[in-house]
Amino acid sequence: MLNDPLFILVALAVAGVAGILLFGIGGFAVGAGGKRANKIMRLRIIAQFVAVLLILLFVFIRGGN
Template identity: 50%
Template sequence: MTDDPLFFVAVAATVFVAAILIFGVVTFARGGEFNRKHGNRIMRWRVGAQFVAVLLIILFAWSRMNGGN
């Protein structure tokens, strides 16, 4: 499994989603002008990145079922 490059791409995408989520939650908790101005945009970025990460995970699982390494 770890010899498949798609595995590392899916893991990297998942870590990226977690980083965006943590950044968004921290800015939300701090409040202020930055959160008012960018909070919604940050969470929209998270949703988009999460969509890509889920697609990569599904693609990885599908490739493993269909004879991938």
């Protein structure tokens, strides 16, 4: 599975979502709120949407076994 480029792309997308989430939570902990926090969380939602689409594509192409 590690040789599959689509799997690697899915893993990178999920890691990207986790990174954005941690960055956003860190920003809230420091007290950086307002427009910047909203922009970061909006970016997380978009990245999460892309990650879910890639996961669905992976399952569809690989047959869902």
